[in-house]
Amino acid sequence: MEVSERTPIDLDELLEAWWVLSAADRLEGFRLLDSEQAEEFFASLSAHDQAALLMMLAPQERRFWLRNLAPDDAVDLLQELDEDERPALLSLLDPATRREVSVLMAYAEDEAGGLMSSRFARVRPDMTVDEAVSYLRKQAVSGVELETIYYTYVLELDQRLVGIVSFRELFASPGSRPVRDVMLTDFVAVPEDLDQEHVARVFAEYDVLALPVVDAAGRMKGIVTVDDIVDVVEEEATEDAHKFGGLAALEMPYLRTGFFSIVRKRAGWLVLLFLGGMLTANALAQFEDSIALLPFLTLFIPLIIASGGNSGSQASTLVIRAMAMDEVRLRDWWRVARRELGTGLALGSVLGTIGFFRIVLFPGQTAAYGPGAVPLLGLTIAISLMCVVLFGTIVGSMLPFLLRRLGLDPASASAPLVATLVDVSGLVIYFLTAAFLLKGILHAAAG
Amino acid sequence: MEVSERTPIDLDELLEAWWVLSAADRLEGFRLLDSEQAEEFFASLSAHDQAALLMMLAPQERRFWLRNLAPDDAVDLLQELDEDERPALLSLLDPATRREVSVLMAYAEDEAGGLMSSRFARVRPDMTVDEAVSYLRKQAVSGVELETIYYTYVLELDQRLVGIVSFRELFASPGSRPVRDVMLTDFVAVPEDLDQEHVARVFAEYDVLALPVVDAAGRMKGIVTVDDIVDVVEEEATEDAHKFGGLAALEMPYLRTGFFSIVRKRAGWLVLLFLGGMLTANALAQFEDSIALLPFLTLFIPLIIASGGNSGSQASTLVIRAMAMDEVRLRDWWRVARRELGTGLALGSVLGTIGFFRIVLFPGQTAAYGPGAVPLLGLTIAISLMCVVLFGTIVGSMLPFLLRRLGLDPASASAPLVATLVDVSGLVIYFLTAAFLLKGILHAAAG
Numbered sequence: 001m002e003v004s005e006r007t008p009i010d011l012d013e014l015l016e017a018w019w020v021l022s023a024a025d026r027l028e029g030f031r032l033l034d035s036e037q038a039e040e041f042f043a044s045l046s047a048h049d050q051a052a053l054l055m056m057l058a059p060q061e062r063r064f065w066l067r068n069l070a071p072d073d074a075v076d077l078l079q080e081l082d083e084d085e086r087p088a089l090l091s092l093l094d095p096a097t098r099r100e101v102s103v104l105m106a107y108a109e110d111e112a113g114g115l116m117s118s119r120f121a122r123v124r125p126d127m128t129v130d131e132a133v134s135y136l137r138k139q140a141v142s143g144v145e146l147e148t149i150y151y152t153y154v155l156e157l158d159q160r161l162v163g164i165v166s167f168r169e170l171f172a173s174p175g176s177r178p179v180r181d182v183m184l185t186d187f188v189a190v191p192e193d194l195d196q197e198h199v200a201r202v203f204a205e206y207d208v209l210a211l212p213v214v215d216a217a218g219r220m221k222g223i224v225t226v227d228d229i230v231d232v233v234e235e236e237a238t239e240d241a242h243k244f245g246g247l248a249a250l251e252m253p254y255l256r257t258g259f260f261s262i263v264r265k266r267a268g269w270l271v272l273l274f275l276g277g278m279l280t281a282n283a284l285a286q287f288e289d290s291i292a293l294l295p296f297l298t299l300f301i302p303l304i305i306a307s308g309g310n311s312g313s314q315a316s317t318l319v320i321r322a323m324a325m326d327e328v329r330l331r332d333w334w335r336v337a338r339r340e341l342g343t344g345l346a347l348g349s350v351l352g353t354i355g356f357f358r359i360v361l362f363p364g365q366t367a368a369y370g371p372g373a374v375p376l377l378g379l380t381i382a383i384s385l386m387c388v389v390l391f392g393t394i395v396g397s398m399l400p401f402l403l404r405r406l407g408l409d410p411a412s413a414s415a416p417l418v419a420t421l422v423d424v425s426g427l428v429i430y431f432l433t434a435a436f437l438l439k440g441i442l443h444a445a446a447g
Numbered sequence: 448m449e450v451s452e453r454t455p456i457d458l459d460e461l462l463e464a465w466w467v468l469s470a471a472d473r474l475e476g477f478r479l480l481d482s483e484q485a486e487e488f489f490a491s492l493s494a495h496d497q498a499a500l501l502m503m504l505a506p507q508e509r510r511f512w513l514r515n516l517a518p519d520d521a522v523d524l525l526q527e528l529d530e531d532e533r534p535a536l537l538s539l540l541d542p543a544t545r546r547e548v549s550v551l552m553a554y555a556e557d558e559a560g561g562l563m564s565s566r567f568a569r570v571r572p573d574m575t576v577d578e579a580v581s582y583l584r585k586q587a588v589s590g591v592e593l594e595t596i597y598y599t600y601v602l603e604l605d606q607r608l609v610g611i612v613s614f615r616e617l618f619a620s621p622g623s624r625p626v627r628d629v630m631l632t633d634f635v636a637v638p639e640d641l642d643q644e645h646v647a648r649v650f651a652e653y654d655v656l657a658l659p660v661v662d663a664a665g666r667m668k669g670i671v672t673v674d675d676i677v678d679v680v681e682e683e684a685t686e687d688a689h690k691f692g693g694l695a696a697l698e699m700p701y702l703r704t705g706f707f708s709i710v711r712k713r714a715g716w717l718v719l720l721f722l723g724g725m726l727t728a729n730a731l732a733q734f735e736d737s738i739a740l741l742p743f744l745t746l747f748i749p750l751i752i753a754s755g756g757n758s759g760s761q762a763s764t765l766v767i768r769a770m771a772m773d774e775v776r777l778r779d780w781w782r783v784a785r786r787e788l789g790t791g792l793a794l795g796s797v798l799g800t801i802g803f804f805r806i807v808l809f810p811g812q813t814a815a816y817g818p819g820a821v822p823l824l825g826l827t828i829a830i831s832l833m834c835v836v837l838f839g840t841i842v843g844s845m846l847p848f849l850l851r852r853l854g855l856d857p858a859s860a861s862a863p864l865v866a867t868l869v870d871v872s873g874l875v876i877y878f879l880t881a882a883f884l885l886k887g888i889l890h891a892a893a894g
Contacts, residue, residue: 137618150597150614150656167597167614171584204681207674209597209656226673227654233677234651237684238768244688245764245862246757254769255779259786263793266761270836273757274798278805280749285811288742295739298748302727302870305749309756310693310720310863314713317692321685322701332702339706346710351721358725364732389717415692415862416757423749 047076063092075104113192116213116222121152130175161220189214196232246416279424287431293445305426308388309419312396316413319400333401344393348386356382380437384430392422494523510539522551560639563660563669568599577622608667636661693863726871734878740892752873755835756866759843763860766847780848791840795833803829827884831877839869
């Protein structure tokens with residue numbers, strides 16, 4: 001009865017092994033299931049796998065599995081197929097569902113229209129409460145599979161949405177009053193092309209179980225229910241996490257994504273970052289003479305550039321996540337920049353101070369360059385750290401704004417990308433500071 | 448009516464400015480609101496800010512605002528206060544709510560018990576459908592604020608949960624049948640101490656609007672509704688994102704977190720990583736002689752360690768996210784390790800090949816070391832990249848398992864932490880490879 005006791009292990013194992021099985025083995029595995037298991041299994045496959053499996057089955061079987069799906073799931077499946085394979089499958093549906101599926105297919109998968117179902121309960125504003133209740137009861141008993149009867153939508157003849165009445169309200173109202181008098185007119189509806197991330201934000205803000213979707217003229221098109229939104233929120237969080245980790249988002253669970261597909265998703269960004277990282281070699285080549293004269297400068301290269309990368313990664317994380325939650329908008333860039341300037345200075349001072357004492361207390365071989373060399377090197381490290389951390393913080397916090405401004409996903413301001421950007425400039429900052437502060441020592445070493 | 452048209456700007460601005468206002472200004476700003484605005488504003492404050500505001504109000508006002516909250520929200524508020532401030536506030540509640548709040552306060556905020564409400568609809572199994580409907584109707588009309596009437600829970604006299612009947616089912620059933628015959632007995636319930644992340648997974652898997660919470664003996668304690676879960680999922684994703692970005696998770700929206708609080712949350716990890724990063728200086732100090740002899744080796748340090756960090760960040764992202772979604776468990780570590788071994792080899796080969804050709808095609812000053820030097824250096828870079836990427840991939844994918852095994856949050860295997868770990872070992876790999884392959888050139892340079 002409790003979750004822990006309810007684990008249909010064989011199905012789970014089949015699901016987990018699915019991506020390594022050949023097409024023939026998948027078909028065979030599927031045929032081994034009894035009809036109840038097969039239904040549960042088919043329902044838990046991704047739309048992509050459902051489509052692949054369906055196309056392996058005989059045409060007469062396809063009809064059964066396709067009709068078994070809710071219209072929005074059927075749409076997801078059809079969208080996985082090539083354009084020319086769709087009409088044959090569409091024709092397997094009964095006429096009403098076929099119409100509905102065709103309408104839903106016009107929407108992008110990740111907007112309100114693509115998430116919605118058109119099976120919602122509707123009444124007219126001039127019905128009485130009693131008429132509305134018995135009208136709804138008739139629908140419930142007749143077996144029309146409404147997505148929810150908990151909200152009833154009040155539509156004019158032209159389909160314009162004029163009010164919503166919760167079933168609970170209807171249930172607790174005197175039977176002779178018109179629906180118009182008990183309905184809520186101050187409701188929230190979402191436009192059909194609203195991005196699913198924003199639909200999720202509206203759900204979180206208004207705490208409702210379902211949201212009506214309307215077109216530009218206020219005509220009701222369908223409802224999105226909150227249970228679909230939990231999936232959306234998790235999906236978006238996974239996508240953002242993958243992008244932030246510096247790889248193309250996987251569409252499928254990690255263990256069910258094929259080896260070559262994973263390598264491809266990771267190699268793309270890794271190679272790009274590598275090519276960008278080559279600039280660090282060019283930057284360092286400019287300072288090859290200083291390095292040859294004072295090799296101990298090399299020792300702190302990784303420490304300094306890593307500090308810039310780490311502070312940049314913190315800043316970009318905060319801004320990306322705040323943007324995803326609609327807490328920060330494009331127009332807030334200046335507020336964020338001012339804050340991050342202060343934060344970067346504070347964090348830079350902390351690391352700079354620690355760096356200074358690290359050098360002064362444990363000078364190692366650097367003491368050999370004379371008594372003045374140690375504090376000067378300490379100062380070089382401290383000032384470089386300060387500047388690099390400040391620079392990293394500003395780059396990390398502003399890059400998501402820049403990406404969004406360009407119409408790209410701010411989550412692409414990944415930890416690796418910010419680190420790579422900061423690496424090159426961090427090296428330049430470090431060696432310029434060194435060239436300036438250690439001029440005397442460099443001359444002595446050259447002489 | 449649509450979302451875009453419904454922006455109560457003054458409240459939003461007050462909320463955004465809240466964290467910069469002094470206590471006195473907050474109180475004054477709050478007093479300026481009319482009563483309807485004040486209620487909306489109070490409800491949209493975090494529990495932390497609600498508690499702070501409440502304690503500034505006069506005791507007779509406190510009663511009003513506290514009673515205005517749903518029991519679970521009141522619990523959140525009380526948990527923000529010191530132990531000794533709670534009894535006085537608890538005594539302001541009416542006896543029934545006080546009892547409920549006291550029970551809920553025994554649960555941790557982030558487990559099923561801490562999320563649940565005890566205001567659910569309940570019937571006995573031997574009632575008829577008609578009796579149950581009119582019993583529920585009486586409750587709805589009497590104004591008892593049930594969390595949802597859409598599921599009715601069927602309890603024995605000892606509070607054991609024996610079935611669930613959706614209102615829809617009840618509504619569509621013949622009135623004379625006993626509830627026992629129409630209720631669903633194959634339902635999902637969650638234990639009261641189940642972590643909220645797992646509760647969210649159960650919602651996503653079973654697509655229900657509410658889940659019953661039961662104790663070890665199967666007695667029903669309350670329900671968790673799906674609208675609370677959307678918040679939980681977003682909250683958990685934010686926490687994980689912050690940790691992965693290398694900072695302590697913020698509890699409040701970024702723009703509403705105070706400056707010093709943000710600096711503190713970031714400085715902790717930044718300093719730790721900095722101290723860890725100091726090991727890179729020690730590692731490099733071991734190779735100071737090689738660097739002095741062949742300064743061009745320095746040029747590729749940032750490139751090589753960044754490649755290790757980037758591939759590690761990709762691997763840890765994938766594993767952390769898959770763990771958060773329950774797609775990967777502790778016992779899967781070996782499967783993941785094998786996959787990542789293959790992936791690391793593939794990615795390392797790609798970067799190694801590019802690195803090799805980078806050196807051979809644009810040798811720069813390195814050609815000065817003789818005709819054999821260029822391909823040997825190319826090989827050094829290629830082999831180092833290969834090993835570092837493989838090592839980064841393995842560290843990045845296994846660290847989350849290690850953290851979870853130790854009872855820590857796998858999301859702490861952040862991009863910066865993995866990069867820092869890989870930096871030190873990357874340097875050692877690089878210089879050992881160089882010492883081995885470039886032995887001849889090093890000898891010639893030393894001679």
